[in-house]
Amino acid sequence: MGQAARFLEEAGFSTVVLTPTHEFHRAVGIPRQAAIEYPYGRPVGQTGDREGQRQVLLASLEVLEKARKPGETWHLPFVWPEEPKNTDWHPPEMSPIIKAHLEEIKQARKKEAEAREVLPQRH
Amino acid sequence: MEKGERRVDGFRFLPPGLAAWIRTFIPQEEFSGRIPWTPVAKPLKDATMALVTSAGISLKSDRPFDMEREKREPLWGDPTYRVLPRGTTEKDIQVHHLHINLKPILQDINVVLPLTRMAEFEKEGIIGRLAPSAYSFYGYQWKGREFLKQAIEPMSRTMKEEGADAVFLTPA
Numbered sequence: 001m002g003q004a005a006r007f008l009e010e011a012g013f014s015t016v017v018l019t020p021t022h023e024f025h026r027a028v029g030i031p032r033q034a035a036i037e038y039p040y041g042r043p044v045g046q047t048g049d050r051e052g053q054r055q056v057l058l059a060s061l062e063v064l065e066k067a068r069k070p071g072e073t074w075h076l077p078f079v080w081p082e083e084p085k086n087t088d089w090h091p092p093e094m095s096p097i098i099k100a101h102l103e104e105i106k107q108a109r110k111k112e113a114e115a116r117e118v119l120p121q122r123h
Numbered sequence: 124m125e126k127g128e129r130r131v132d133g134f135r136f137l138p139p140g141l142a143a144w145i146r147t148f149i150p151q152e153e154f155s156g157r158i159p160w161t162p163v164a165k166p167l168k169d170a171t172m173a174l175v176t177s178a179g180i181s182l183k184s185d186r187p188f189d190m191e192r193e194k195r196e197p198l199w200g201d202p203t204y205r206v207l208p209r210g211t212t213e214k215d216i217q218v219h220h221l222h223i224n225l226k227p228i229l230q231d232i233n234v235v236l237p238l239t240r241m242a243e244f245e246k247e248g249i250i251g252r253l254a255p256s257a258y259s260f261y262g263y264q265w266k267g268r269e270f271l272k273q274a275i276e277p278m279s280r281t282m283k284e285e286g287a288d289a290v291f292l293t294p295a
Contacts, residue, residue, distance in 0.1 A: 001177050001262060001294040004275045009159035011279040014289045021133035029154040035131040041178070041223035043293050044240070047231035053240050061167055061250070064289060070158035075127030084136045088224055095221045096197035097265065098141065108147050109140035
């Protein structure tokens, strides 16, 4: 989505991305983004929650107006009402890329866990 | 530059292994390259807003996004796009995406493509106008930038024709 926003800014449109993963900005360079801690597939809010959706959209539109420089991320204050394990955002079947990279995914988790164990000993 | 009182954790909803793996693709340091920029030219209340989502939404009457090839080639994602006229509701759509649960979008399109909410904002004078067309492409573009040519460039031409000033984008 970041690449699409970059293309559109280049084409003369002002953009704002409402993103559940603002960290991708560090890889892509996204012109303006509103970061939200909501599950994948529902960045605007819960189904049927008109008022909640409106609040998120108003806050996102505000980012469009108040961002002054390329690459600004504004963190939105909204909190999803369910714990991650209860959000049911996953597809019914494991996605093809995950199936194809299960070993790498396990290794990445192991490496992070090891790094976390090592870090406190250094301090 | 990051702003706001609460810092969002973009990995909170991901399983730890998947989060760790994705983090291996994201640099620790800030993005230092050039970032394209079009300053906001007019107040929102006068601006025409176009909506784009990468949720893989198409009209029931249109062709669906291609999931079969991705199942055969896990690094390929459909690089095309679909137009969704304003006024489109969940009743009019099909959704194809192998990385999320589709049910919430099929129950309420506004959770990812807020056409009804933006039409309300138009009526209330919060935005000037909602553009006649909204767009969906398929956000899983692991391999290349072909989708910019096949999807984003043609949709940007229609946006120009329809007088859009600003674009609101929602990844799935």
